[in-house]
Amino acid sequence: MTDSPRSGEDRELVRRAQHGDKEAFESLVRRHQSRVFAVAGGILRNREDVEDIAQQVFLKAYFSLIRFDQRAAFSTWLYKITVNECWDLLRKRKVRPLVLEVDLSEEQARQYQAAEEVVDGRLDASERLAARERVEQLLECLEERDRSMLVLKEVQGFSVEEIAEVLELNANTVKVRLFRARQRIAESVRRRLKPRT
Amino acid sequence: MSNELEMKKSECRRFVEELESVAASGPEEAQPQTVLPQMSNEAREHAEVCAECSAAVEDLAETRRALVAMSAPVAEAGPWFVARVMAAIRAKENELEERSNGVWMGVRRLAPRLVALCTVLLVLGTTWAVELRREDVTRRATLSSAESVFESAPAPLNDDVLVGGQGELP
Numbered sequence: 001m002t003d004s005p006r007s008g009e010d011r012e013l014v015r016r017a018q019h020g021d022k023e024a025f026e027s028l029v030r031r032h033q034s035r036v037f038a039v040a041g042g043i044l045r046n047r048e049d050v051e052d053i054a055q056q057v058f059l060k061a062y063f064s065l066i067r068f069d070q071r072a073a074f075s076t077w078l079y080k081i082t083v084n085e086c087w088d089l090l091r092k093r094k095v096r097p098l099v100l101e102v103d104l105s106e107e108q109a110r111q112y113q114a115a116e117e118v119v120d121g122r123l124d125a126s127e128r129l130a131a132r133e134r135v136e137q138l139l140e141c142l143e144e145r146d147r148s149m150l151v152l153k154e155v156q157g158f159s160v161e162e163i164a165e166v167l168e169l170n171a172n173t174v175k176v177r178l179f180r181a182r183q184r185i186a187e188s189v190r191r192r193l194k195p196r197t
Numbered sequence: 198m199s200n201e202l203e204m205k206k207s208e209c210r211r212f213v214e215e216l217e218s219v220a221a222s223g224p225e226e227a228q229p230q231t232v233l234p235q236m237s238n239e240a241r242e243h244a245e246v247c248a249e250c251s252a253a254v255e256d257l258a259e260t261r262r263a264l265v266a267m268s269a270p271v272a273e274a275g276p277w278f279v280a281r282v283m284a285a286i287r288a289k290e291n292e293l294e295e296r297s298n299g300v301w302m303g304v305r306r307l308a309p310r311l312v313a314l315c316t317v318l319l320v321l322g323t324t325w326a327v328e329l330r331r332e333d334v335t336r337r338a339t340l341s342s343a344e345s346v347f348e349s350a351p352a353p354l355n356d357d358v359l360v361g362g363q364g365e366l367p
Contacts, residue, residue: 037273179216
């Protein structure tokens, strides 16, 4: 991971926070909160869960900060905590509704296609939510880890190396898994959009 | 035949790796017509003959188009979020402090009972030790008196025998 000026500032803030400076930790929260929300939002489905997990992540980070040796970037460490907390929550619940592809009605498929065409800010909140719900259904065909990987890469813009570090995987494994996950998603999209006879 | 298969496999692997490095984020950058020209000649040639790898470029575009709806955040950190986190940290710290104080307070509350218990244990222990010592002394005294009653004459020393024998010699 590159040592940008931003991560240089993070290092200093982490060092101060490790010596008990609460304001330094507050700055770290301010700097990373939106990305933590985005990462958790890519894995979890509802707003309350994302907020709770984000708070839990920073709480955990604060109390584990003393053990953080700064060998990795603070952001990577934080995203690792985020992903693990999200998976823990999903594991605890284990009640993800299994939505089969055949469950999508023709109307839903049509909506899905329409949502793809109108992807800018013109969608209102409920339409955005519905569009997201349809994407969630698409992602159901993937394993939790592959799903997180795909969202981190394609939605959050993480690099393969960052994902490898966050998920503790080899970079080549990440590439191959991404390749397969995309294959499955694309297949599933094509199947849904195929005109029904 | 197996060599050809191996070669194709490794070409596909190289293609996938290159595709990941070339493709930037965003659906518009993932179109095959924008991705392929950025790839090496070797990769482009491979895509022409390998249906699976050329489909991988299409899959990339398709996936990114499909995931656009995910880019709208589920939740965003409100202005209150930092304050909420810091308050949660303070609450947790207080809880931890109270817990450690709780242990100490418990010890203090039980102190008179602990002192009483220790005193009783000390008295019992001392009594037991004294009794043990007394028994030991009594036993030794009994043993030594018994030894004096049944004491036999000391066995003759070898030296005495030798000295006696020497006197009888001519």
